Amino acid sequence: MCLAIPMKVMEVDGFEARCEAKGVERQVNLFMMQDETLETGDFVMVHVGYAIQKVTPQEAQSAWELFDQVLEAMDR
Amino acid sequence: MTRTASEWLDRIRHIDLPERVKIMNVCGGHERSISSAGIRGALPDQVELIPGPGCPVCICPEEDVYEAIHIALGEDVTLVTFGDMLRVPVNVPRREIRSLEQAKAAGADIRPIASPIEARAIALQNPDRDVVFFAAGFETTMAPVAAMLCEGVPDNLYVLLSGRLTWPAVAMLLESGDPGFDALIAPGHVSTVMGPEEWEFVVNDHQLPAAVSGFTSESLLAGMYSVLRQLTDGTPFLDNCYPDVVRPQGNRNARKHLDQAFEVYDATWRGIGIIPGSGYGLREAFASNDARVRYPGYSDESRKRVGEMPQGCDCASVVLGKIYPNQCRIYGIACTPRSPVGPCMVSEEGACRIWWASGVRDQDVA
Ligand code: SF4
Ligand code: SF4
Numbered sequence: 001m002c003l004a005i006p007m008k009v010m011e012v013d014g015f016e017a018r019c020e021a022k023g024v025e026r027q028v029n030l031f032m033m034q035d036e037t038l039e040t041g042d043f044v045m046v047h048v049g050y051a052i053q054k055v056t057p058q059e060a061q062s063a064w065e066l067f068d069q070v071l072e073a074m075d076r
Numbered sequence: 077m078t079r080t081a082s083e084w085l086d087r088i089r090h091i092d093l094p095e096r097v098k099i100m101n102v103c104g105g106h107e108r109s110i111s112s113a114g115i116r117g118a119l120p121d122q123v124e125l126i127p128g129p130g131c132p133v134c135i136c137p138e139e140d141v142y143e144a145i146h147i148a149l150g151e152d153v154t155l156v157t158f159g160d161m162l163r164v165p166v167n168v169p170r171r172e173i174r175s176l177e178q179a180k181a182a183g184a185d186i187r188p189i190a191s192p193i194e195a196r197a198i199a200l201q202n203p204d205r206d207v208v209f210f211a212a213g214f215e216t217t218m219a220p221v222a223a224m225l226c227e228g229v230p231d232n233l234y235v236l237l238s239g240r241l242t243w244p245a246v247a248m249l250l251e252s253g254d255p256g257f258d259a260l261i262a263p264g265h266v267s268t269v270m271g272p273e274e275w276e277f278v279v280n281d282h283q284l285p286a287a288v289s290g291f292t293s294e295s296l297l298a299g300m301y302s303v304l305r306q307l308t309d310g311t312p313f314l315d316n317c318y319p320d321v322v323r324p325q326g327n328r329n330a331r332k333h334l335d336q337a338f339e340v341y342d343a344t345w346r347g348i349g350i351i352p353g354s355g356y357g358l359r360e361a362f363a364s365n366d367a368r369v370r371y372p373g374y375s376d377e378s379r380k381r382v383g384e385m386p387q388g389c390d391c392a393s394v395v396l397g398k399i400y401p402n403q404c405r406i407y408g409i410a411c412t413p414r415s416p417v418g419p420c421m422v423s424e425e426g427a428c429r430i431w432w433a434s435g436v437r438d439q440d441v442a
Contacts, residue, residue: 003105003265003291003425004216004265004268015227027193029191029193029220029223029224029227031223031224031226031227031333032219032220032223032327032329032330032333033329034329035327035328035329045265045268045321047216047217047220047265048158048190048191048192048217048220049190049191049192049193049194049220050191050192050193050219050220050223052216052219052220052265052268052269052327052330053268053269053321053323053327055320055321056320058320059320059321062292062294063290063291063292065292066109066291066292066293
């Protein structure tokens with residue numbers, strides 16, 4: 001239940017951001033990111049709707065590849 | 077993380093391994109990656125990977141689920157909870173309501189949510205109605221719940237908290253004298269929030285190798301290579317194999333919210349008992365949003381004794397890493413994802429559910 005997925009920041013508005021992953025957009029809460037500066041194009045790890053950490057584009061990419069594998073396995 | 081999975085495997089195969097090495101992971105997400113990538117089968121025969129206490133749904137005390145069911149049935153409230161909690165069974169006679177899902181079918185207003193944001197939104201949309209948020213989870217999930225509270229919630233939102241810390245369960249296993257593992261893969265996203273330093277006790281107090289890993293095969297195998305090398309070299313240290321995401325001290329801002337909203341207490345784990353310093357409870361400052369203050373009549377002390385795993389179920393041993401899922405007496409027989417007996421088959425991160433999903437159908441009962 002602790003899984004976090006990487007999302008791309010599209011627009012920041014106070015403690016909220018519009019984020020995107022694989023064509024799906026979500027509102028993400030940034031209340032725990034107060035020590036970071038976030039801009040459009042940055043990547044964050046999102047868990048239950050809250051950003052928990054900023055990550056590099058490379059890390060975001062490898063995490064997405066993993067989720068495809070895992071989701072496929074869980075659908076069986 | 078420049079090496080590929082097969083390069084890591086190759087390096088692992090070149091280590092001069094002892095006859096048997098057991099590596100424990102304490103994260104349902106790790107177990108899922110290990111199972112779906114087939115990492116167990118790819119490792120040398122000497123290496124065993126045992127899943128430990130890695131799922132907050134599985135260990136959520138029976139009495140808390142019972143409390144949630146009965147608040148939802150007995151009061152005029154909307155109860156919201158993470159979807160995985162809906163099917164967790166409590167131990168009651170056959171004809172009684174035994175899960176939140178059944179309580180919902182019986183007419184209680186129970187809604188699955190995916191985020192604390194939804195809990196707050198539902199409370200805002202229904203200002204005249206109490207909304208009870210039954211929140212179970214480990215540190216990673218508790219931090220957003222704490223952030224929600226610190227950011228401010230409507231007066232009609234009440235949190236029924238069942239939060240747990242992961243490291244005290246590992247500490248308990250290590251202090252038991254019979255931990256059942258030789259090295260630890262520490263959880264990636266718990267450490268993202270709390271910082272890797274939380275796991276230093278494994279190395280400092282118990283001289284066991286440890287590594288924080290991420291969720292890709294590369295990161296997991298890097299962690300396994302690290303702990304195996306630490307073991308054969310006799311130089312345990314806490315390695316961080318997920319450095320892009322897990323930073324020193326974790327997310328300080330998240331930890332600040334956790335500290336502001338919650339205090340730590342000695343808490344019950346289902347099937348295990350009380351683990352010192354392993355539970356989050358709401359601080360006094362948030363008493364006006366505490367479901368246990370609002371609805372005090374539903375916490376039933378006598379259930380704490382009944383609060384075991386369901387009959388015939390070996391979840392307690394699975395949770396503690398004493399047996400593998402398919403060593404449960406009813407794995408795949410009475411207990412399947414379609415009709416789960418124990419919580420480990422309910423939760424998407426339950427070891428039994430993961431093993432079933434990755435195709436393990438045979439029992440391995442000694
Ligand atoms: S198979 Fe079912 S009963 Fe047995 S340990 Fe797993 S979840 Fe529990
Ligand atoms: S068996 Fe269940 S409780 Fe234990 S770690 Fe796995 S998922 Fe968690």
